Amino acid sequence: MRRTCPPGCRRSPRSSRTPLAFATVSGAHLYGFPSADSDVDLRGVHVLPAERVVGLRTGPDTLERAWTREGVEVDLVTHDLAKFCRLLLRRNGYVLEQLLSPLVVAASPLHEELVALAPACLTRHHAHHYLGFARTQWRLFERTGRLKPLLYTFRVLLTGLHLMRSGEVRADLTHLYAYGPPYLPDLVAAKRAAEHGAAPPVPGAAEDVERLSAELAEARDSSALPEEPTAHDALHDLVVRARAFSACPCAALREPS
Template sequence: MTVDVPAWAAEAAALPYPTVFATVSGAHLYGFASVDSDLDLRASHILPAAEVVGLRTGPETISTDTWRDGVELDVVSHDLLKFARMLTSRNGYVLEQLLSPLVVTTSPVHRELVALAPGLITSHHAHHYLGFAATQERLFAKTGELKPALYTLRVLHTGIHLMRTGEVVADLGLLSSLRYVPTLIDLKRSAEHGAFPDSLRSTVLQDIERLRTELESARDTSALPAHADPAAVEALHELVVRTRLVENEVPASSQGHQTPSP
């Protein structure tokens, strides 16, 4: 995957709390960013213990939407505890954010999370991809735009690959062998909300239905467990506690944007 991440991305992802990680998500991760796509940065931060257990709690989620050098920036960060809870659900979004190869900011805690991720992946993650595909297919039927068609194809391919291999890959260009996908990606890269070519509509709809059936079959025959590995969940719990306690020991005057090692 070749993606030009702006040199200022790390500065743009700076948070008012220590950062566990920041990665690029969205169309850049999916392999079909357009010339006018926004830059989606996804992150996790560490609230100090006083802002978790006290009367005045800090933000579990921080969301900002700004512009930089003509690029719209969408930054969303979850506190480590919230992010860990989402990791133990069947949430494909957080898996893709954590395991994104487009890393803007990292830390020892990030690397521990990445190491734990395989033990948290289950066959039930297929429900996330089936649900998201259904939502995007309805949007495609309503708008006729290229973007939801590509999103539908992308999530189905990612889900199938995950069920078969246990590996998270979000780049449609790497996953799909459908002959028209490169054409659709090229069209998307020229315009964020481009029109879908009518000549391909019936073919794509047939492939979407086939891929949905394929994902359901891959889920039902997957070697992935039905539940997360208890040892991985326990290790995740210990990582959250350890990280929070270490951060609590950092003097308030020197916290800044340091990232503690657990």
């Protein structure tokens, strides 16, 4: 289900000099707990022309831009199509969430093809991504006492659980409450009120994180998801076609109505 994009992000990706396959909203707006002063994080894919891949002057594989629109700071980071596809095949949860974000700022037929191939990129080993990120965020919370890393800890654990059990990538924490402890809505409300605030007292949070981590590891072992992605050949063909006709796949780049 497509959600409403935050202010400040529409139309801006069109000004990129390199053709875009897509741009979507990531970060706190995707995760369900943006505050009034949250930056807008845009992520996506650009398509380098063939001469920027096979010649002596290559790249860039990653492009970054930042601007302010309507008083909102917007950050756009895109990877070249080939780099993005390699990341998809490396069990990287970030790029899956970016590709499948319902907050679509710019799209193209190439984006639609990537979305259609996403299920063939899913494996049970994506659980390692979410478990590792959860450990990193929990350590950050223990060190700083900030609410943001605490919410990120729960967000990635529940996203991973849902993926292992259903085969669906769902990054919005507010749609995953059924998997988590009952105090999560209160934490989300507190985060929406203050971007950089301290976490309120949360008795039992450490135990809940430990329990959910164990559940995610168990869900990984029993998941119906495959051991390896099966999209390698299809993604290879997609990159070759896009590179051969680099002026074409993004020509229909459009913003959804």
